[in-house]
Amino acid sequence: MTVQQSGRRERKKAATRQKIADTALRLFLERGYDAVGIRDVAAEADVAVTTLFSHFASKEALVFEQDEDFERRLTRAVTDRAPHEPLVPALRREILALVRHCTADSAAPIWRMIDASPALRKYDDSVRLRHAEALAAAIAADPTLTRSETAARTLARFVIDAYSLSREAPDPEAALDEIFPMIEAAWAAARPPHLT
Amino acid sequence: MTVQQSGRRERKKAATRQKIADTALRLFLERGYDAVGIRDVAAEADVAVTTLFSHFASKEALVFEQDEDFERRLTRAVTDRAPHEPLVPALRREILALVRHCTADSAAPIWRMIDASPALRKYDDSVRLRHAEALAAAIAADPTLTRSETAARTLARFVIDAYSLSREAPDPEAALDEIFPMIEAAWAAARPPHLT
DNA sequence: AACGTAACACTAACGGTTAGCTTTTCCTAA
DNA sequence: TTAGGAAAAGCTAACCGTTAGTGTTACGTT
Numbered sequence A, B: 001m002t003v004q005q006s007g008r009r010e011r012k013k014a015a016t017r018q019k020i021a022d023t024a025l026r027l028f029l030e031r032g033y034d035a036v037g038i039r040d041v042a043a044e045a046d047v048a049v050t051t052l053f054s055h056f057a058s059k060e061a062l063v064f065e066q067d068e069d070f071e072r073r074l075t076r077a078v079t080d081r082a083p084h085e086p087l088v089p090a091l092r093r094e095i096l097a098l099v100r101h102c103t104a105d106s107a108a109p110i111w112r113m114i115d116a117s118p119a120l121r122k123y124d125d126s127v128r129l130r131h132a133e134a135l136a137a138a139i140a141a142d143p144t145l146t147r148s149e150t151a152a153r154t155l156a157r158f159v160i161d162a163y164s165l166s167r168e169a170p171d172p173e174a175a176l177d178e179i180f181p182m183i184e185a186a187w188a189a190a191r192p193p194h195l196t
Numbered sequence C: 001a002a003c004g005t006a007a008c009a010c011t012a013a014c015g016g017t018t019a020g021c022t023t024t025t026c027c028t029a030a
Numbered sequence D: 001t002t003a004g005g006a007a008a009a010g011c012t013a014a015c016c017g018t019t020a021g022t023g024t025t026a027c028g029t030t
Helices: A008-031 A038-045 A049-055 A067-079 A087-103 A105-116 A118-141 A149-168 A172-189 B008-031 B038-045 B049-055 B067-079 B087-103 B105-116 B118-141 B149-168 B172-189
Strands: none
Touching (some): A008 A049, A008 A105, A038 A049, A067 A118, A087 A172, A118 B118, A149 B149, B008 B049, B008 B105, B067 B087, B087 B105, B087 B149, B105 B118, B118 B149
16 A cells, blocks of 8 residues: 655656656647657657656647646536536636637647647547547536436537637637537527436 | 540559458458558558558548548538528438448447547547538538538537437437437527628 | 665567659550 | 550558567655
8 A cells, every 4th residue: 555655756757747748849849740759759858768658648648738637627617617507608618718728829839730730630639529528427417407418418519619619710709609609509409318 | 634544444443442441341350450450451452551551541541431421421411402401400311311321230340340449439530520521611602501600610510429429329319319409409599690 | 674666768679651662554645 | 556654553661659578776665
């Protein structure tokens, strides 16, 4: 049983992970994602290739280092909202915040790089689907919502679609203004679950 | 200028492509997707590895050989529907047909294989997104639909979501019965485009 | 102080994919 | 009919992400 660690080990591990991520992002932005190899990143971060892969599951994952934050924020928008606050407006607020975060000037070079690389775009797609599943689980777990599993999953997909479509739109916030009324209507039309 | 070919070349090319696809699918189903290498497929189909990759962009593409059919059927459901037939019911009919096609017993082993392989699932996700874009373009091009570009893209995503969610559901057709009323409501709530 | 183990390193390989180049096969225009 | 052009296919050799196998170091515990 491992209990009560002083923390040096954990801190060193976190530092290694961060150094790898920082180095990777810097090299990718300097030379382009495709022009930088895993061996380059490992050498520049002064770690072994195997160490790099013990911290990140793939080369693409180096770019999406903080996607767990994204997922947590989404599910918390469901679970931590004020009592009796309607679901969809809460999700809309969170998606708006996330879209603003992604379209901020500081994040622009990263997203330009992602858009330029088919591998990264594909990875982003699959990440979004994972987030949709997590969101669906959070929605389905809310006892105040009397909707079926299928409706929960559907709403989750639609909300993630809103995020993705908004990011791609020329005017992201205007796109959200257009998409979320559609989602509201869809959610209102969702049937309650069958009681068997 | 190249014009008027007898067709032997094209037929041979199509035959080679088909032989590769058939061999690949057979080997994948016999031994498992991960257990069969590209070199195995090429050898068994009696072609060079480079030839294989001149017909298929990736190993995963071997499994999704006919995804262009899928895309064509979707866009035609929009463009070839009866005059003044409402859009969403037409799409619903087509999605239902496609879901039935995928969940038929004959297709079951293939989809079991896809579900078992993360690489194939990921590829399927990206294929669906491509189809959503094609569908969005078809919807946006219909002059009888007075909706914005964003609304068209949103509807396309929702429809593709319906397909994907339905395929994964325990009762696919019941899922469609639940999801499409939501899509109807969303489409009804979509704003007409701004006239500038 | 000694042991267990998590983190990291090293080498070598595997498997998908591509570049570079040659050969074969088909089409067409003289 | 044939010569020339080009598409299709072939071969070799490599690139690059990723992993297996096997130590080694550094930390935490007993």
